[in-house]
Structures are given as structure tokens and as C-alpha cells.
Amino acid sequence: MAALGSDAEIRQRAFQFLDDLRTIHGNALRREALARGFDLDGKRVPLIGPQGIFKPAVLANMPLSITTVPVNPRKARPYEDAVGEDGVIHYKYRGNDPSHPDNAGFREAMQRQVPLVYFVGLMPGRYYAEYPAFIVGDDPADLTFRVQVDDRRTIVAGEARVAEPTTTARREYVTVLAQRRMHQEEFRARVLQAYRECCAVCRLRHEELLEAAHILPDRHPHGHPVVPNGLALCKIHHAAFDRNILGIRPDLVVEIRDDILQEEDGLMLRHGLQELHGHGLLVVPRAGELKPDPVRLEERYSQFRQGG
Numbered sequence: 001m002a003a004l005g006s007d008a009e010i011r012q013r014a015f016q017f018l019d020d021l022r023t024i025h026g027n028a029l030r031r032e033a034l035a036r037g038f039d040l041d042g043k044r045v046p047l048i049g050p051q052g053i054f055k056p057a058v059l060a061n062m063p064l065s066i067t068t069v070p071v072n073p074r075k076a077r078p079y080e081d082a083v084g085e086d087g088v089i090h091y092k093y094r095g096n097d098p099s100h101p102d103n104a105g106f107r108e109a110m111q112r113q114v115p116l117v118y119f120v121g122l123m124p125g126r127y128y129a130e131y132p133a134f135i136v137g138d139d140p141a142d143l144t145f146r147v148q149v150d151d152r153r154t155i156v157a158g159e160a161r162v163a164e165p166t167t168t169a170r171r172e173y174v175t176v177l178a179q180r181r182m183h184q185e186e187f188r189a190r191v192l193q194a195y196r197e198c199c200a201v202c203r204l205r206h207e208e209l210l211e212a213a214h215i216l217p218d219r220h221p222h223g224h225p226v227v228p229n230g231l232a233l234c235k236i237h238h239a240a241f242d243r244n245i246l247g248i249r250p251d252l253v254v255e256i257r258d259d260i261l262q263e264e265d266g267l268m269l270r271h272g273l274q275e276l277h278g279h280g281l282l283v284v285p286r287a288g289e290l291k292p293d294p295v296r297l298e299e300r301y302s303q304f305r306q307g308g
């Protein structure tokens with residue numbers, strides 16, 4: 001009876017539990033669900049705890065997860081921050097003592113290359129999960145560990161295959177992509193919170209159907225992932241905004257493109273698009289510094305007027 005309840009089995013079950021949660025609830029996971037965790041032979045296995053480095057009671061020494069707490073949502077976070085996009089995540093020791101049991105467990109996880117879950121706080125109570133994550137380095141001088149994310153397919157029966165020569169390059173690449181996803185998820189979480197989980201245009205309140213649109217795109221010099229460059233939109237209005245079917249004036253009035261106004265078709269066209277023409281946004285952030293930036297809207301609206 002090798003597997004059941006073993007360290008590798010528990011990690012595998014944790015990943016499956018997270019897969020299931022994400023399928024149902026999307027990527028911004030609730031802390032309560034993570035703190036409750038899953039059942040293993042009648043024992044509860046939480047995935048997150050009060051400390052950043054977390055080991056559930058069913059595991060012997062090595063942690064199951066590490067967590068970076070959310071930053072203040074009112075402060076813009078530049079791209080080049082602690083969660084940069086350099087392919088390495090720097091994670092602080094617990095306290096200043098390298099031999100604290102949490103740090104020792106972390107080091108053992110590095111030596112044995114066991115897969116962990118890396119949680120990033122998007123906002124208070126909401127976390128994004130990346131897994132499998134591995135400890136790839138230890139910097140006692142800086143009191144930090146280096147963490148990288150890897151491809152899920154490299155985990156076989158809960159254990160990592162690390163002997164491959166391509167492992168280092170692959171992990172760096174996968175981590176860069178993971179860091180981008182973290183920034184996108186953080187942007188989405190902040191925008192949705194500012195718009196009280198509603199579509200700005202139609203007030204739809206189903207989080208699973210909402211997205212954070214950029215007013216000016218990522219590649220634009222002012223296309224930063226900050227709330228004043230964002231709009232919470234449902235999927236259909238996001239797509240309509242991106243394709244210049246729907247425009248938003250700097251005074252926050254919605255316009256629908258002329259040719260679309262002339263069309264005749266079903267209910268979605270009529271109620272979902274044409275009837276919005278000339279109406280103001282239904283939801284905007286209450287705080288002045290979070291409202292959509294009129295200068296960015298002006299530039300975006302002139303693109304809409306030119307038809308793209």
C-alpha cells in the first residue's frame with residue numbers, strides 16, 4: 001500500500017482539488033474554500049493557513065503551499081515588482097532564522113524537489129493558485145528562497161521528474177508565463193472589485209461572465225494594468241468594446257457603431273447592443289481615483305469613431 005495518504009498522494013489530491021475549484025469558480029479562489037480544503041480518509045487537509053509557508057497536519061515536514069499576501073488594492077503596482085516577469089519568484093524566509101522549522105521544511109522540499117502550490121493574494125480573501133511550484137534556490141544572505149513554476153505534465157503520480165536536461169529552461173519559461181497570468185488576474189480582481197462585480201454597461205452581476213477590459217491595450221505606452229485604465233465588462237460587451245462595435249465616450253455615454261444600429265436581428269442585438277446607444281454607464285467606481293481615466297477614454301473613443 002504505497003500511495004494512499006503518502007506525501008506524493010496528498011499533493012496530487014491538492015492539485016486535483018484546486019483544478020475542480022477553478023473549473024467551478026474561476027481563478028480568483030476564496031480563502032474560506034482553501035482554508036477548508038479537502039477530505040482524505042476522514043481527515044481534513046487545508047491548503048492555506050495563517051502563515052505564508054503552510055504545512056497541513058497530515059504532512060510530516062515539508063510544506064504544501066506558500067502564499068504571497070495581497071497588496072493594497074488602491075495602490076498601483078508596477079510591472080517590475082516582487083512578482084516580476086523574470087522567470088524567478090523570490091520568496092522571503094519565515095522570520096530571520098534560517099533554521100526555523102518552516103524554513104527547514106522548505107529546504108527539504110527544495111532538496112527533494114516536491115511540488116508545492118504557490119498562492120498569490122489578489123485582494124483580501126481572494127487568491128490565485130499556480131502549481132506545481134518548486135523551490136529551486138536558497139539565498140541565506142537575502143533570507144529568500146527562489147521559486148519556479150513548472151508544467152503540470154512533468155508531475156507523474158505526485159512526483160516531479162527533474163532529471164531532464166531541459167528542466168531549468170522550461171521552468172523559467174513556464175514561470176514567466178505564470179507571472180503574466182498573476183498580473184492579469186490581479187488586474188481583473190481589482191477592476192471587478194471597483195465595479196462591485198457588475199458589467200459597467202449592462203450591470204450583469206455574474207462574476208463568472210465578467211472580465212476586465214483595458215481601455216488602452218497592454219501594448220500601448222499608457223496601457224497599464226491599473227483600475228483607471230480598466231472597465232469591468234461582461235464577455236459580450238468586452239468583445240464588442242474590443243472590436244469597436246461599442247464605444248464609450250469620455251463623458252461615460254455608450255455608443256453603438258452606426259452599421260450595427262441599422263441591422264435587424266434577434267434579441268441580443270436589440271436589447272444587448274442597440275438599446276444601449278446613448279445611455280450612460282450603469283456602474284462606475286465610487287472612488288475618484290478608480291474611475292475610468294477620461295484622457296485614456298478620449299483616445300480610445302477616437303479609435304472607435306474611426307472604426308478601429
Ligand SMILES: [Zn+2]
Pocket residue numbers: 199200201202203204233234235236237
Ligand atoms: Zn454587459
